[in-house]
Amino acid sequence: IPGPENSKWTDLVYIYYWLNGQVPFYIHQLHEKYGPIVRTGPSRVDICDISAVKEIHRTNSRFLKSDWYRKLVPGGFENMFTTGDPHFHSARRRLLASPISDSSLTRMEPIILSRVQMAIDRIAEEMGKRGVADVFKWWLFMATDVIGELSFGESFRMLEAGEKTQYSLDLEHISSLQPIRTTFPLLVNLGRYLPLPVFKKTADAGKRLGSYSFKSIERYKQMIAENPNDPKPTLFTKIFDSEKSGLTLEQIRSEAQGYIVAGSDTTAVTLTYLIYAVSRDTRVRDKLVEELASLPEPVADRNLRDLPYLNQVINETLRLYTAVPFGLPRSTPSEGANFDGYFVPGGTTVSTQSYSMHRDPAIFPDPNDFKPERWEDVTKDMKDASLPFGGGSRVCIGLHLARIELRLGAALFFRKFPYAHPSTKEGMSEEDMVMKSFFLMAPQGHRCLIEA
């Protein structure tokens, strides 16, 4: 399998890029040099090819998530996101899918809308006081508050406080250790017994997160007991009856925490790049603003679903600034597999990174340009090559929720700030928006300052 010579013998070069948040960009360069299939380590291959995507990410695929996913989350717990066991996964997904389906979510729209509206108000307030607003910060607060409220029955109130809470700081700290956890799990496990401040900080953060979500779940259980006929609906209300669902409180807690991790940064990063990409191109911005001007008041998601340009803008953001540009690693089944005329032995980790799939010039001409109009006529190849939410049985369960947040966020923002443009105040530059990706992607400056 083609690839750099070192990748035959060692993972060290790959690990270097992983620890520096550069894996998708490094692998993309390898594809440009070696073609659609590249060896990236002694037992690791990345493939940029639609037929491989279809084979690996299909329903009931035999390419399973490996233990790597459990190392990604603190405590290594098994939930719907981390599990590699197809039986465990399908049982869990069956239980959790219906409340987060597109039709069920319409009941949750008032909660989502009120949080998006609050984010817009806070952005306007910050622009008034500071002259610029950091939209990345506000979208992160919005997305975390929304998923917190939909999971636990009450929001984290980050939008109200205007600053990160202890819970989100703990989450951030734990996530920042993802590269270390997946690369040196032994060190992290031993770390619990070493009297070093960094390990103590991590252990304390882990304990606080566990106890916070446990208390939230307990509180919600209490709310149901007090008002059994009409409890505030959450994504977990139906499975609280452990006799019917078979899930313990601990298992519900683990799924809720999974939703919060998977559903906050992803949505916030996508909305941030959407605002950035649109507001830096006056042609795109003005066209979107014009389309949004036709909306009746008050803005409702049902009026946004069919707006052609808004949805093209969202699809183009998900293509160019996909929040998970990293290949979704899977383990090859024991009998091995053939890709592009090469045999890949069983046990090899294969990935199909969206960063490269979304930049195939044969499918997306001028791939590095932000051109929403390319989604006017969607070809079959464009659909098949698009992986912002993964695919097959493991496709993102939160994609409908994410799309509602993206539609409402973009629409309300550009209705309120039709002249928004990226700021150069406070030293803000394009450098801040350069993508960095461990598993998830984020702008390396961790901010996006916009003026209006």
Ligand code: HEM
């Ligand atoms: C723009 C926003 C989002 C993006 C780009 C995104 C992307 C993804 C991707 C690529 C996967 C597949 C991971 C893999 O196969 O390794 C995934 C899975 C998942 N996502 Fe999302 N996601 C987003 C929003 C959300 C939200 C709002 C939630 C909240 C519920 C969520 C919850 C999950 C869960 C639980 C899984 C695992 C599903 C399974 O394995 O069955 N995501 N997401």
